[in-house]
Every structure is written in C-alpha cells, then in structure tokens.
Amino acid sequence: DQQVKQNSPSLSVQEGRISILNCDYTNSMFDYFLWYKKYPAEGPTFLISISSIKDKNEDGRFTVFLNKSAKHLSLHIVPSQPGDSAVYFCAASSTNDYKLSFGAGTTVTVRA
Amino acid sequence: DAMVIQNPRYQVTQFGKPVTLSCSQTLNHNVMYWYQQKSSQAPKLLFHYYDKDFNNEADTPDNFQSRRPNTSFCFLDIRSPGLGDAAMYLCATSRSPQETQYFGPGTRLLVL
Numbered sequence: 253d254q255q256v257k258q259n260s261p262s263l264s265v266q267e268g269r270i271s272i273l274n275c276d277y278t279n280s281m282f283d284y285f286l287w288y289k290k291y292p293a294e295g296p297t298f299l300i301s302i303s304s305i306k307d308k309n310e311d312g313r314f315t316v317f318l319n320k321s322a323k324h325l326s327l328h329i330v331p332s333q334p335g336d337s338a339v340y341f342c343a344a345s346s347t348n349d350y351k352l353s354f355g356a357g358t359t360v361t362v363r364a
Numbered sequence: 365d366a367m368v369i370q371n372p373r374y375q376v377t378q379f380g381k382p383v384t385l386s387c388s389q390t391l392n393h394n395v396m397y398w399y400q401q402k403s404s405q406a407p408k409l410l411f412h413y414y415d416k417d418f419n420n421e422a423d424t425p426d427n428f429q430s431r432r433p434n435t436s437f438c439f440l441d442i443r444s445p446g447l448g449d450a451a452m453y454l455c456a457t458s459r460s461p462q463e464t465q466y467f468g469p470g471t472r473l474l475v476l
Binding site: 254256261286288293294295296297298301341347349350351352353354355356357 | 368370373404405406407408409412454456461462464465466467468469470
C-alpha cells in the first residue's frame with residue numbers, strides 16, 4: 253500500500269519560473285520528510301528535509317513546506333534552472349523505525 | 365571521493381538462473397540497504413543490514429537474499445529470477461538508521 257504519493261508524474265516549467273512539486277502521505281506516524289533528486293544513470297541524491305516540528309525549511313533556491321493537518325508537503329524551486337531537470341522523489345519516515353517510504357517521483361523539465 | 369558503487373550497472377540473466385548484484389561503499393557506514401524500483405514506481409525497500417544484523421521486509425520474496433561479508437560490501441542474491449524481477453536495484457548506505465541515506469547508481473536487471 254503506497255503511503256507516499258506524488259500524483260504528478262511530470263512537470264514542465266520555464267527557466268526562471270517557480271517549480272512546485274507536491275507530495276501526499278497517509279501514515280500519521282511519519283515525522284520526517286525528505287526530497288531526493290535523481291539524474292539519469294545516477295542514484296538519488298539527498299536534496300532537503302524537514303522535521304514535523306517545522307512547517308518550512310529553506311536551502312538556497314529550494315524550500316520545503318509541510319502541512320501536517322493535510323498530510324501534504326511541497327517542494328518549491330525558485331528560480332528554476334536547466335540543471336534542475338531531474339526526477340524528484342519525496343520520502344518519509346517515522347522515529348519508530350526510520351525506514352524510508354518513497355513516492356514514485358516527479359520528472360521535472362526546465363525549458364530554456 | 366567517498367561513494368557507493370554498484371556493479372554491474374546492467375545485468376542480463378535468464379529466467380531461473382541465479383544472479384548476484386554487488387554493492388560496495390567507501391563511506392564506512394554501518395547501514396546498507398537494498399531497494400527495488402520498477403518502472404515509474406517508488407523505490408521499495410527489500411532489506412537492510414545494520415552492521416551484521418539483517419533486517420528483512422515482511423513482503424520481500426524468499427527468492428531474494430542478501431549477504432554482507434564486511435562493512436564495505438553487500439550482495440543481493442536472486443535465487444531464481446522471474447520476469448517480474450526485472451527492475452532497477454538500488455543500494456544505499458547510512459551512518460545510522462536515523463541519518464541520511466546515500467545511494468549508488470543502481471543496477472538495471474533484465475530477465476529473459
């Protein structure tokens with residue numbers, strides 16, 4: 253049963269604009285959330301994370317927002333750059349077992 | 365550079381013929397994970413080692429086994445591959461279960 257869902261398989265955005273990636277989860281025990289980025293022929297690399305005690309975490313052009321009541325998080329990339337074109341995976345874990353549950357990914361294409 | 369290495373990158377095997385995938389790491393991490401990712405799906409955790417302790421996911425088929433002879437290496441053995449086992453297999457490591465996981469580039473398995 254998929255506990256983390258990324259309902260948009262793909263997103264196309266113009267360079268310089270904002271990319272917004274969405275992720276929903278069903279397990280209320282999840283309290284730590286991560287985004288991974290994956291280029292073709294490479295493994296996923298950690299991008300940014302957020303703990304459930306926060307509702308926002310920012311790192312440069314990347315900001316993650318968490319809405320616990322809606323069980324929803326989003327990743328904002330501002331401004332989007334061609335090098336951001338990749339697959340983005342949302343993942344979640346709980347302090348009970350720390351195992352990561354992943355979403356299926358969103359492919360972002362940044363158009364020049 | 366410290367890294368997670370997976371060999372081979374592509375593996376073709378015949379239906380029912382045992383196959384072994386390899387993962388090594390220079391990060392000296394205590395935990396090593398194996399994930400299976402089928403096309404357009406989320407990576408799914410098969411099992412992990414915390415030092416020498418093996419932790420199998422409840423829904424991992426018996427056909428899949430793992431060995432960790434030392435800190436640096438971990439192997440995924442598929443005893444009798446079926447067509448449904450064709451997938452990308454990702455190895456990851458972390459210093460502890462609570463810390464960030466670092467992924468290798470994956471091995472794509474094709475079963476003929």
